[in-house]
């Protein structure tokens with residue numbers, strides 16, 4: 302909005318001179334130097350300087366407090382800028398759910414529940430706001446063709462019967478989840494570029510990439526994910542999340558770290574030594590498939606793991622919460638927490654990925 306000089310409370314004499322020279326807006330006045338104004342208005346430096354100071358003060362955007370930014374955000378964005386997962390303890394730790402505008406990573410061994418979690422999130426994002434959703438479309442990049450439409454409907458009907466029994470609701474929600482199945486990393490790259498435009502055109506409220514590690518290892522072999530720098534993808538996906546202000550959820554798999562692998566960082570020495578001393582069959586020596594650049598790029602890291610046959614979801618990296626783990630199970634209604642209190646984690650518990658006594662079929 303243009304600010305008019307006549308409404309700025311300037312001394313009448315100088316306001317009249319501006320008007321007489323047809324300078325009516327702050328923009329016109331401030332685009333001239335003080336010297337030019339002196340010549341044009343035929344007044345002294347002191348008058349010009351105080352008029353310019355007054356105009357700048359009124360025309361400049363005022364500073365904002367953290368409180369006012371917070372209030373604006375809550376007013377503007379659904380659920381204060383979060384997609385609630387409906388896993389109570391986790392939502393509490395995440396201050397409302399999966400945050401908009403940043404990358405959230407789900408990492409864990411095969412069969413632990415990453416895709417199950419992504420399907421549930423997709424369903425939740427597609428729900429109307431009145432039912433706790435984001436009332437939008439979801440783009441689901443299903444690299445390994447593991448998304449099951451039947452299972453999504455089942456999760457919806459079992460976990461939200463009051464909504465899914467409304468006639469036509471299941472079809473409408475399922476119709477909002479757009480699935481892409483790129484066959485190579487190059488195709489995934491092209492899809493991401495198109496998505497940047499379609500997010501705005503199609504009211505997309507969640508982007509899922511399941512799994513980024515699979516996309517890389519398909520093209521470069523299983524040893525490759527940690528070696529592939531993924532520099533372009535990291536910055537593109539981050540900027541896409543930021544510019545569209547939607548939550549972006551990306552899954553990552555694990556690989557075992559061979560004992561002769563050189564330590565890259567001093568802080569890894571201790572955990573490496575511990576793992577190599579561990580008894581045979583104690584398979585705690587898993588690391589995320591995508592390497593250290595990826596780990597730094599994500600804002601939230603959720604590790605899904607198993608200890609003594611029990612599944613846990615661990616908030617391992619977060620700017621707002623200490624590391625905390627919740628036991629979970631997968632039932633017909635999808636992922637659910639066994640308790641909402643969580644256990645705070647310390648030391649190596651935070652960064653390791655456990656896979657003890659886990660056999661995916663026994664949970665069925």
Ligand code: GTP
Nearest residue numbers: 410411412413414415416417631632633661664665
């Ligand atoms: P990868 O993609 O191989 O890395 O694994 P993931 O972590 O994505 O595993 P996924 O989410 O596919 O989880 C598979 C597990 O979910 C199975 O081992 C089952 O324990 C559970 N699961 C899958 N479908 C059902 C179902 O219909 N009912 C129940 N109760 N559990 C299911």
Ligand code: MG
Nearest residue numbers: 415416447511
């Ligand atoms: Mg999966």
